[in-house]
Amino acid sequence: MNIDRLAAILKQAAQEEIMPRFRRLDEGTIKTKTGAFDLVTEADVGAERVITAAINAHRPDAIVIGEEAVSANPKLLDTNFEDRIVIYVDPVDGTANFAGGLPLFAVMASVVQNGETVAGVIYDPVGDDVVMAERGCGAWQVFPDGRTLRQTFAAAVPLAEMGGLASTAFLPPEQRRAVMGNLSQVKMTANYRCAGHEYRYAAGGNVHFMMYAKLMPWDHVAGALIMREAGAHVAKFDGSPYRHTDLDGGLLVASDEESWNALRREVFAV
Template sequence: MNIDRLAAILKQAAKQEIVPRFRRLDEGMIQTKTGAFDLVTEADTNAERVITAAIRDHSPDILVIGEEAVAANPRLLDSSLEDRIVIYVDPVDGTANFAGGLPLFAVMAAVVQNGEPVAGVIYDPMGDDFLMAEKGCGTWQVFPDGRRIRMKYADPVPLAEMGGLASTAFFPLEQRRTILGNLAKVKMSANYRCAGHEYRFAAGGNVHFLAYGKLMPWDHVAGALMMREAGAHVAKFDGSPYRPGDLGGGLLVAPDQASWTELRREVFAI
């Protein structure tokens, strides 16, 4: 599927199903999944339905795997990625922010062909612009008027000068204690509770590292491709490449391999 068509599908779903519900959710429109910060709203389910239908209408042979579809049928994650095209969809990334009225949420999709990520789109409904990447073509911010700016990841700096975004909630307790203590070695760390916006921020060179303990394909396949295309070093904590089928092993993004190794040793020593 053409990446511009995919982007248009995400934008239409956001304007139809997500934006009209922002700060207009009644109590019955929000449900808890696994915990207080794992929510689903009518915007999530309706947007995913619209996105999935639009992709299938255009390309019936594509397998669409959405976050909410997997919540209903976890076996979808066992689908083979070989010899086919798969599109992972996160209809509202940052649902807790969305439900709380914080304008920090995104709509994401990643295209995987024969097991390899080939394209990704992250749409910001509030800013009405996209982060887009195709394998081998760089990462670009695309504005409503058609302007395109090529993204470049941050240059290396000493550890004490690094700033980054670390999602520590899904690490085991003892590992979380270690990481949180070690983060005092860097200059700044934060967590936006929205991988889509964290990847957007990092793509523009605004932080030096990203770290995640939980890997779900709709959260990270598009973003990891974008970081590589923007010049970053991306790997799981054991140093191996991140693949779309990986659900564990964590993810660490840094300006280059030397910075990655230092962060892994000094901060994420787990």
């Protein structure tokens, strides 16, 4: 699917289903899935419905796998679609932020063809701009007026000067305690509870590393491609390449391989 068309579909869904509900959600329209910070709203469901229908209309040969569809039918993630075009969709990434009225949520989609990620799109409904990448073509921010800005991950700095984004919530308790202690070796860490905005922020060269322990494809396939196209070193905790079928093993992003190794050895080697 054409990446501009995909970005337009995400924008349409946001305008129709997400933004009209932002800071206008009734209490009964917010539901808990697996925990206090894992929520779903009518905006998630409506946006995924619109995105899926639009993709099916333009590319009926593609398989659309959305977060809410998998929530209803987890077996979707066990199906082998290696010979098909697969489009992963996160209709509202950062639902807890959205439900709380915080303008840090995004709409994401990624395209996988022949088992390889070929395109990723992250749309910001509040800023009305998109960060996107096609394999081998670099990462770009596209503004509402059509301006484009090439995205470049931050240059390497010593460990003590690094600032990064780390999601520790899904680490086992003992490992989480150790990692949070080890993070004192870097200058700054943050977590926005929205991988989409974290990847957008990182693509613009604003942090030196990112770490995630939970790997759902709608959260990371688009972002991982954007990071690679922005010049970052992206790998699972064991050093192997990250693939869209990986659901565990942790993901670490850094400025270069040397920085990645230093972070893995000093901060996340537990």
